[in-house]
Amino acid sequence: MKVARALTIAGSDSGGGAGIQADLKTFQMLDVFGMSAITAITAQNTLGVHGIYPVPLEGIGLQIDAVATDLGVDAAKTGMLADAAIIRLVADKVKEHNIEKLVVDPVMVAKGGARLLQEQAQDALIHDLLPVAFMTTPNIPEAEVLTGLSIRSLVDMKEAAKRIGDMGVKYVIVKGGHMQGDAIDIVFDGTSFEQLDSKRFETPHTHGTGCTFSAAIAAELAKGRPIFEAVATAKAFITAAIRESLGIGHGHGPTNHWAYFRSNL
Ligand SMILES: Nc1ncnc2c1ncn2[C@@H]1O[C@H](COP(=O)(O)OP(=O)(O)O)[C@@H](O)[C@H]1O
Numbered sequence: 001m002k003v004a005r006a007l008t009i010a011g012s013d014s015g016g017g018a019g020i021q022a023d024l025k026t027f028q029m030l031d032v033f034g035m036s037a038i039t040a041i042t043a044q045n046t047l048g049v050h051g052i053y054p055v056p057l058e059g060i061g062l063q064i065d066a067v068a069t070d071l072g073v074d075a076a077k078t079g080m081l082a083d084a085a086i087i088r089l090v091a092d093k094v095k096e097h098n099i100e101k102l103v104v105d106p107v108m109v110a111k112g113g114a115r116l117l118q119e120q121a122q123d124a125l126i127h128d129l130l131p132v133a134f135m136t137t138p139n140i141p142e143a144e145v146l147t148g149l150s151i152r153s154l155v156d157m158k159e160a161a162k163r164i165g166d167m168g169v170k171y172v173i174v175k176g177g178h179m180q181g182d183a184i185d186i187v188f189d190g191t192s193f194e195q196l197d198s199k200r201f202e203t204p205h206t207h208g209t210g211c212t213f214s215a216a217i218a219a220e221l222a223k224g225r226p227i228f229e230a231v232a233t234a235k236a237f238i239t240a241a242i243r244e245s246l247g248i249g250h251g252h253g254p255t256n257h258w259a260y261f262r263s264n265l
């Protein structure tokens with residue numbers, strides 16, 4: 001049996017709903033062997049981020065080297081990268097190990113408001129990481145920071161996707177989770193646009209939606225699925241995970257990483 005292998009380079013969420021934990025659960029549910037390089041440890045739950053402890057650069061580099069030189073990486077994703085030095089290290093490692101299918105989720109601020117990326121690191125994201133990425137999946141506030149645009153409509157989302165594409169990344173998905181109305185994401189391949197649509201669920205349990213969505217894309221790319229098939233599966237995965245939320249914790253609860261698999265039984 002040949003198994004697809006995916007690596008997440010991200011922060012640890014002790015609460016299990018976002019970060020490394022969400023990514024590994026998603027890989028597992030999509031039949032992909034999951035591996036991790038932890039960039040920072042967060043003490044976190046559904047109420048917020050209570051502490052952030054970055055891993056030393058050397059340790060992050062060694063985790064990526066260890067995995068890439070032995071087990072192999074069919075696709076990777078990044079999540080919380082904390083600061084500019086970590087971003088540059090990850091960009092260098094992606095080049096060194098020829099990781100072609102890299103999905104960059106440009107995590108900046110947690111849903112509860114805590115900064116997960118230093119503000120001065122935003123330039124490194126644009127100049128160092130996006131040019132080596134295959135795909136990036138900003139939410140609306142992230143797309144606004146990356147482009148300087150104010151995004152209020154699907155037309156604005158498309159303009160932002162184009163400008164982010166010009167930064168050197170092949171595919172861009174501007175996610176509509178933070179808009180009003182249906183949850184519509186715009187996919188841009190450098191020339192044309194596609195839409196991923198779902199109805200919006202009125203729920204506070206959206207902790208880790210972006211992590212889960214980008215992990216599902218990386219998993220499908222690791223299996224060699226065509227791009228639009230991969231992103232459509234990821235959309236179905238996150239939609240089921242939000243629809244059937246678990247209702248645990250006292251704040252913004254996690255999504256349900258079993259839901260997609262169970263709905264296909
Ligand atoms: N309430 C919701 N109902 C349905 N889909 C949602 C909802 N909130 C977010 N999504 C979807 O979840 C995915 C993650 O989007 P988003 O929440 O914008 O990301 P992030 O976690 O990075 O802020 C997108 O596909 C988005 O459309």
Ligand SMILES: Cc1ncc(COP(=O)(O)O)c(N)n1
Pocket residue numbers: 010011012013018019020042044079080107109110111112116206207208209210211
């Ligand atoms: C370690 C880590 N990585 C990413 C997120 C973003 O997830 P969200 O935007 O849903 O809070 C998070 N809260 N924690």
